[in-house]
Amino acid sequence: MKLYSISLIVISAILCLFISLYAIDKRYIGMDQVQHFYDMKKWNDKGKLPTTGARFIASSIIDGEFTTPRVPGGAYYIFYTLFYKLANDNLIKARIINFIFGFLILSIFLIWFYKKFGIFTTSIMTSLVLCNPYVIMSITDFWNPNITLIFSFLFFVLLFEYIDSSNEKIKKLSAIFIFPILAVMAQGHFVVFFSMIPTIIVYLIIRFKNTKNYLLYWSLGVFISFLLYLPYIISEFQSGFNNINLAMNIRDSLNKIPFPQIYALIIFPTNEMSSLIGTRFNSILYFWTKDGVYIYSLIFLFLSLLLSVFMFFYSIFVFVKNKKLLKNTNKTLKEIFFIFLIFIPITILSFIIFRSKSGTFHYLYSAFSISFITFIIFFKINENRLKNNVKILISVFFVLNSFAVFLEVYRYIKLFQEPRSEKVLYDVANFIKNDSKGKKLAIYDNFSGIVNKQFEDIFKIYFKDVNLNISSNPDILYAVRDNIVRENWDDNRNNNEMKYLIDNNASKLTNIGGYTIYKFPKIP
Numbered sequence: 001m002k003l004y005s006i007s008l009i010v011i012s013a014i015l016c017l018f019i020s021l022y023a024i025d026k027r028y029i030g031m032d033q034v035q036h037f038y039d040m041k042k043w044n045d046k047g048k049l050p051t052t053g054a055r056f057i058a059s060s061i062i063d064g065e066f067t068t069p070r071v072p073g074g075a076y077y078i079f080y081t082l083f084y085k086l087a088n089d090n091l092i093k094a095r096i097i098n099f100i101f102g103f104l105i106l107s108i109f110l111i112w113f114y115k116k117f118g119i120f121t122t123s124i125m126t127s128l129v130l131c132n133p134y135v136i137m138s139i140t141d142f143w144n145p146n147i148t149l150i151f152s153f154l155f156f157v158l159l160f161e162y163i164d165s166s167n168e169k170i171k172k173l174s175a176i177f178i179f180p181i182l183a184v185m186a187q188g189h190f191v192v193f194f195s196m197i198p199t200i201i202v203y204l205i206i207r208f209k210n211t212k213n214y215l216l217y218w219s220l221g222v223f224i225s226f227l228l229y230l231p232y233i234i235s236e237f238q239s240g241f242n243n244i245n246l247a248m249n250i251r252d253s254l255n256k257i258p259f260p261q262i263y264a265l266i267i268f269p270t271n272e273m274s275s276l277i278g279t280r281f282n283s284i285l286y287f288w289t290k291d292g293v294y295i296y297s298l299i300f301l302f303l304s305l306l307l308s309v310f311m312f313f314y315s316i317f318v319f320v321k322n323k324k325l326l327k328n329t330n331k332t333l334k335e336i337f338f339i340f341l342i343f344i345p346i347t348i349l350s351f352i353i354f355r356s357k358s359g360t361f362h363y364l365y366s367a368f369s370i371s372f373i374t375f376i377i378f379f380k381i382n383e384n385r386l387k388n389n390v391k392i393l394i395s396v397f398f399v400l401n402s403f404a405v406f407l408e409v410y411r412y413i414k415l416f417q418e419p420r421s422e423k424v425l426y427d428v429a430n431f432i433k434n435d436s437k438g439k440k441l442a443i444y445d446n447f448s449g450i451v452n453k454q455f456e457d458i459f460k461i462y463f464k465d466v467n468l469n470i471s472s473n474p475d476i477l478y479a480v481r482d483n484i485v486r487e488n489w490d491d492n493r494n495n496n497e498m499k500y501l502i503d504n505n506a507s508k509l510t511n512i513g514g515y516t517i518y519k520f521p522k523i524p
Contacts, residue, residue: 004395005123011399012123015406016130020103020140023409024095026418027141029425029458031451034061036142037091038461040080044089050074050081051235052243053187054144056250061457069246072232073187076144091422095141102139102150106130109153109369116160120391121379124398128372129153131402133273134361136409145362147188155181155196156369159339162214164332175217176224183225185366191359194350195260196366199343206342258351262344264361266312268371270304271297271405275361277416278488286487290415297411300404311374318377333377340370416484419514422462428512429459429466432478435509435519440471443478444520447497449485479506479518500524 027033036054038061043050053071055064080094083101087093106129114122129135138146158181162174178200186192204211204218211218236243264275277287288294315337347364350356357363386394418424432441443455459468479501486494506518 002119004392005119008123008395008399008402009126012127012130012402015402016136017103019406019409019413020099020136021096023136023140023413023417024099025092025423026413026421027095028417028420029422029462030420031058031061031454032143033141034454034458034461035059036076036080036144038062038457039065040077040084040142041461043074043077044081044084049231050077051232053077053190056190056247058451060452061454061461063453067246069243069250071144071187071190072243073183073229074231075184075187075228076147079147080142098142099139102146105150105153106135106139109157112157116164117376117380118383120383121376123395124375124379125372127398127402128269128375131405132269133271133276133405133409133412134268134368136405137273137276145189145365148185148192148365149362149368151181151185151188152366152369155185155366156336159200159370160332160336163335172214172217175214176221179218179221179225180228182366183228187228189362189365191356191363192366194354194356195343195347195364198350199339199346202342202346203339258356258359260347260351260356260359260363261361262348262364264364265340265344265367265371266308267305267361268368269311269375270308271301271401271408272305273408273412277412279360280488282490283488287412287415294408294411297404297408300401301408304401308374311378315374315377318381330377330380333373333380336370336373337377340367340373343367343370420482420484421513424513424515425458426463426466428455428480428515428517429463429468431510431512431517432459433466433468436469436476436478438469439475440469440473441476441478442471442474443480444500444518445480446500447481447485448489448493450482455480474523477520477523479520481516481518482514483511483516484514 032054035058039055042065051074053073053076055068055070057068059068079098079101083094083097084091086097110122110126110129113125117125134149138149155178158174158178161170162178165171165174179197182192182197182200186197274284277283288298319334319337319341347367432443443453445451445453445455456470459466460470489497501518504520504524506520509517509519511517
């Protein structure tokens, strides 16, 4: 039986490594990526410690530099600039370093997990974590929510040790470092302040009988967290609280009652990755039906969803009945599942009270690691009750599921990422350069999902060596249509957006990767 578990671990690790290294130089360059690369370069060129993170909203990359509020705290750009410097200012090499860093954190988590739960449950967890679409996407590129997701596994370790450990030194150290880890996660994505942080505070209040024994150490952790924000606080004093004022202006514009996509907690441990594919059903349909329905991965997608739903309700049953929770470790799992449950109403209330944007799945990345608790509970409780032949079947299932995720992510990269990668955009820039023959040019980009001047900014920031003669008073006007984004919308919307090109007799020049390039016969 041990051989099957080891085989599952090795296969999962190999598949994760292979697809991750394959993806690194093929990642999509979109508005978030351009903003982050531009802002990172600014911090890098200044040679100063970053004090703020990513921009709160999508904005014009260059024109919006000083008018867009940013996430308080510079952890994201500290990592980004550090890896970029270590890579000698090479973005692809920086992504490789970032991948090594993320994979190292996941490895630490899984080694710790093995010591706590043994080989069988660890093999299942290895498959679920390393062959998870969100994890793979997080360790292969720079994006501020990725820090929140990856560091959530360190948070899980500390939280478990605080609740479970019989070693007082470990419990105290865990109490000290939980809030600093959450602070780093919040500097990746600010919504951690509206989700996991209030959840832990409420949990500590509910369990105050135990909390008071470690109050000094929790206080020390809060102080360390304050120190992590001290550079930002100092910078705000120096700027007259400019970032806070900009953020408050955005908050005042949020009129809708936000409701977080809390069902993501059930989806995170599965093969489902629709939030990465697009915001509407059209993109999902395109992904699964392009060149024929992708049956194999689709079957395991539904199986993984059904399995996760089952695990959730099984855990609730155990939580209510709790007759099987006899050992200390299982009591700890029950406690973490309790945190998982209270996370739901506390996050919903926090979103409403603080008027956060509802966002997509990445708004809940702070709970990514604890979303696996339902699987852990099931396999920990039933491990000794399962016969060896059943364990073998389970291992075989997760091997097949790991391959299904591998192929699903490969398809996603080929359809959605590689056609819009840095290499493709470089070819687009060179085509426009050769066609324009040095004349002044501009790029029309009034399409859904595209920020004002997005392509002009990409060419200025990433491909300075191409030397496009971009001007606000152009002789030639081009349009670059993102064909992948177009799949997100219905025909009526796409036709309406194309109307400007048609009415002004724009001619199609060529297709390069996922982009179509048009040229106007004259400036409209």
